[in-house]
Amino acid sequence: xxxxxxxxxxxxxxxxxxxEARVAKxxxxxxxxxxxxxxxxxxxxxxxxxxxxxxxxxxxxxxxFWRVPTFKKVEIIQEVRSKGYFDFAMEDAVRGGPAxxxxxxxxxxxxxxxxxxxxxxxxxDSLLRAYWWCGLRPGMRMLMAAPAWHSLAVPExxxxxxxxxxxxxxxxxxxxxxxxxxxxVLTDLKPDFVSMFLPMLHALVAELRRRHVAPATAFRSVKSxxxxxxxxxxxxxxxxxxxxxxxxxFEGLGNPEGLTAMECSFHCGHHIFMDGCYxxxxxxxxxxxxxxxxRGTVVITSLIPYGSIYIRYDTEDLGEILPGSCACGRSWxxxxxxxxxxxxxxxxxxxxxxxxxxxxxxxxxxxxxxxFALVRAAESRPYLKLVIQKLSADGSNGLENxxxxxxxxxxxxxxxxxxxxxxxxxxxxxxxxxxxxWRAAHV
Amino acid sequence: xxxxHNLRDFRIVRRNFLKPEIRRMKRLIQRGAVxxxxxxxxxPIKKLRVPDLETFSRKIPPFTxxxxxxxxxxxxDPYSLRWCEKKSPLLAFQLEYDTEPRLYLxxxxxxxxxxxxxxxxxxxxxxxxxxxxxxxxxxxxxxVTYLASGSYTPYLGxxxxxxxxxxxxxxxxxxxxxxxxxxxxxxxxxxxxFLRSDCLQPFIHQADAAALRCSDYIGALVVTESEGALSRxxxxxxxxxxxxxxxxxLRIDVAMFLAxxxxxxxxxxxxxxxxxxxxxxxxxxxxxxxAVRSPLLITNWFALSCPTLRxxxxxxxxxxxxxxxxxxxxxxxxx
Numbered sequence: 114x115x116x117x118x119x120x121x122x123x124x125x126x127x128x129x130x131x132x133e134a135r136v137a138k139x140x141x142x143x144x145x146x147x148x149x150x151x152x153x154x155x156x157x158x159x160x161x162x163x164x165x166x167x168x169x170x171x172x173x174x175x176x177x178f179w180r181v182p183t184f185k186k187v188e189i190i191q192e193v194r195s196k197g198y199f200d201f202a203m204e205d206a207v208r209g210g211p212a213x214x215x216x217x218x219x220x221x222x223x224x225x226x227x228x229x230x231x232x233x234x235x236x237x238d239s240l241l242r243a244y245w246w247c248g249l250r251p252g253m254r255m256l257m258a259a260p261a262w263h264s265l266a267v268p269e270x271x272x273x274x275x276x277x278x279x280x281x282x283x284x285x286x287x288x289x290x291x292x293x294x295x296x297x298v299l300t301d302l303k304p305d306f307v308s309m310f311l312p313m314l315h316a317l318v319a320e321l322r323r324r325h326v327a328p329a330t331a332f333r334s335v336k337s338x339x340x341x342x343x344x345x346x347x348x349x350x351x352x353x354x355x356x357x358x359x360x361x362x363f364e365g366l367g368n369p370e371g372l373t374a375m376e377c378s379f380h381c382g383h384h385i386f387m388d389g390c391y392x393x394x395x396x397x398x399x400x401x402x403x404x405x406x407x408r409g410t411v412v413i414t415s416l417i418p419y420g421s422i423y424i425r426y427d428t429e430d431l432g433e434i435l436p437g438s439c440a441c442g443r444s445w446x447x448x449x450x451x452x453x454x455x456x457x458x459x460x461x462x463x464x465x466x467x468x469x470x471x472x473x474x475x476x477x478x479x480x481x482x483x484x485f486a487l488v489r490a491a492e493s494r495p496y497l498k499l500v501i502q503k504l505s506a507d508g509s510n511g512l513e514n515x516x517x518x519x520x521x522x523x524x525x526x527x528x529x530x531x532x533x534x535x536x537x538x539x540x541x542x543x544x545x546x547x548x549x550x551w552r553a554a555h556v
Numbered sequence: 557x558x559x560x561h562n563l564r565d566f567r568i569v570r571r572n573f574l575k576p577e578i579r580r581m582k583r584l585i586q587r588g589a590v591x592x593x594x595x596x597x598x599x600p601i602k603k604l605r606v607p608d609l610e611t612f613s614r615k616i617p618p619f620t621x622x623x624x625x626x627x628x629x630x631x632x633d634p635y636s637l638r639w640c641e642k643k644s645p646l647l648a649f650q651l652e653y654d655t656e657p658r659l660y661l662x663x664x665x666x667x668x669x670x671x672x673x674x675x676x677x678x679x680x681x682x683x684x685x686x687x688x689x690x691x692x693x694x695x696x697x698x699x700v701t702y703l704a705s706g707s708y709t710p711y712l713g714x715x716x717x718x719x720x721x722x723x724x725x726x727x728x729x730x731x732x733x734x735x736x737x738x739x740x741x742x743x744x745x746x747x748x749x750f751l752r753s754d755c756l757q758p759f760i761h762q763a764d765a766a767a768l769r770c771s772d773y774i775g776a777l778v779v780t781e782s783e784g785a786l787s788r789x790x791x792x793x794x795x796x797x798x799x800x801x802x803x804x805x806l807r808i809d810v811a812m813f814l815a816x817x818x819x820x821x822x823x824x825x826x827x828x829x830x831x832x833x834x835x836x837x838x839x840x841x842x843x844x845x846x847a848v849r850s851p852l853l854i855t856n857w858f859a860l861s862c863p864t865l866r867x868x869x870x871x872x873x874x875x876x877x878x879x880x881x882x883x884x885x886x887x888x889x890x891x
Binding site (some may be wrong): 193200216254263269270279282284300 | 616634644645646647649650651652657658660664689695696697701702704705706707708709710711717718721722725726728730736740741742743744745769
C-alpha cells in the first residue's frame, strides 16, 4: 500500500519500500552483473578496465567498484569520431531483442544509444510506478508529447500499454510554434493526464494568454501533469498549478544514459529509481564521493544490462542527494539536479547556478516565473550580476531592493541588477550570458 | 477439352481471387453504416446492394477533407463521426492537415496492424532487410515514424523495423535542425534515409556545407510528404545534386494510406489487400507525360473502426497495370 492511501496494482513491485540494506544488496548484485557483462562483451570497457588496471572479477565491495574510472560525454564523442561509427562497443547489439536507436540532444554534444526491447520493458516497468504516483490510472486518457525520437517515449509506450491507458498525440513536436496543436488536443480530446516538457508548457501558457484564454479553461480535463526537462521552484510550481487549475504537478528528471528520479506526492525531492541506476555525487575537482547534502557532479551507472551501458558516467550535471528521508516512507533516496555544470557562475568564491537565483526571484510573488539571466564574467567577481526582464515601464526599484535583500539573505552575496525591456531573442531560455556577449549587445 | 478445362480453372481462380476483395468491401460498408458520418452519406442511396467493385465505385459517394472538417465543426466530435466503436480509440493522432478545426485519426490495434503492414511492405520494396539501419527525419507524429517500431507507439507491437529485423533511428523533422540529419548519416550510416519533403532543401544545404558525399553513407533517400510528392523533374535534379537515388513516398494520413516508389519501375506501389485505389474520372483531369492524371480515391480495407470509403485525395495520379518484377501483383500509380 502506498503512503497516500492508494493501493498499488499488482504489476508494480514493492522495491521502493524495501529496506535500505536490501536495496544496497540488490544494487551491488546488479553492479556485479553489469561489470561481468561489460568485461565479457563490451570492448569499450574491456579496454578501459585494462588501462586502469581494474579487475571486475575482484569486486567484492562497493569500494572496489569505485575504482572504475569515470568518463564524460566528450570521451564518447571522441570515440565516435575516431571510429566513424556510433557503435564502438559500448553496447551489445544482439542482446535484448529488436532495438531502436536514440539520439541524445544536449549542450555537450550528440551521442547515440541502443535501446532494445528488453531495456524498454525493464525501464518502462520501473518508470510505471512514477506515473502511478502521479495519478495515471487504467482507462484514463493521456497526452503524450514526445513520441518516437525522445528516449522517454520508449518506456512511456510500455507504460501506456501496461496500464491500458488511451493515448492522444498532437501533431509536431515541442517547439513553441506547435503550441496551438497542443491546445487543440487539450480542448478536443480532453486528456486526464499530460506528460510534457516544462519549456513547452510555458510556450503553451504563453499562447493561451496571447489568445486571451484562461489556461485553466484549456486544462479543464487534466487532473495531473508530469513535467520534465527543467527544474521548477516550489513557488513557480504553485503558481503554475493555480493558473492551470490542475490538482497536482509532478516533476521528473533523468537522462537516457540511465538516471531516473521522480517525485512522489510529497514533493520533497526526486526519488532515485534504485532498481535501474546507481547514483553517486562526486567532487568534480578531486573525484571524491560527497555525502548527502553536498553538491557535486552526478555520476551514474545503469543497472539494466541491455543496450548501451554506462558505467560510472559523469553526466556533468550539478546535483546532490538530499539528506533525510521522504515522508512517504519509501527507502529510495531523494535527489535534486540543479543545472548543467557548464552553467555554474563563480561569484565571491561560490558556485552559483540560475536555480539558486530563481529561488530568490520566485520568493517575490510579482516576479514568479519572470525571465532573467546571470551574466558571467571571464573571472570570478565579488558580486552577482543579473539581467531581469522589466515588469512594467514604471520602474522596479522596490522589487530590486527586495530581491537584493533576498539574494544577500539566502546566498550571502551582493547583487547588481540590470533591467532589460526584453531579453534578446537569441537569449530566450538561456540562463547564463557571457559578459562579453552582454557588453557587445549594448554597444 | 484441355482448353475448356483450363478456361474453367481460370474462371474459378479469378472468382477466388476476387472473393476476398468483395468480402472486404461488404464488411467495410457494413462497418461504415454504423458510423453517423457514413449513414448520412449512404442515406440518398436507394438500395445499398453492392455486389462488386464496379457498383461500389458507382454507388458509394466519395468524401473529402472539407466534409470531415464540416462534420467536426457541426457535431463537435473529434473524429468527425467516423469512429464506429462504442469504446474510445486506444490512440488518436492529430493529423498534419492545417485545417481549422484540427482533425484526428483514431486507431485501434487492428488499424495499427494494417497500417504498419503497409509501411513494412514499403520498406521491403525499397530493399530493406535484416540487419539494415533506417533513419527517419520526420516528426514522431508522422506515420512514417510511428509505424516504424513498437517502441515508438503504444499498442503497435510490431512495427516495420521489427517485421524486417531492421534498426530505426528517428529525429524530429525540423528543417532548421538539418545538421542533425547530417550527423545521423555520418554516424549511423543507414541504408535508407527517410526525409520530410520540407527538409530536403535545408538538408542539401547542410550536406554541402559539411562536404558530405551522401553515397558514402546511404543507399537511397526517400522523400515523404502528406498528399503531395516531388515532381519527376525536382526528383532528378536533387538526385544529381546528392548523388544518390531519391524515391518518393506518398502519405494520405486521413485514409491511413502509404505507397512508395519502386526502385525498379519508378512507379508507386500499393497493395490490393490493403487498399482499393481508383481514379476520379469525371473531373480535374490533367495530362502529364502523355498520361491522364486525376485525383486518387482511396478505400482502406483494414481500418474497420474508422472506415475510409472512397476518400477523395488531393493527389493526382494514374493507375498502371500490375506487372513489376519487384511486386508482380502490386497495384501501381504514376504521380
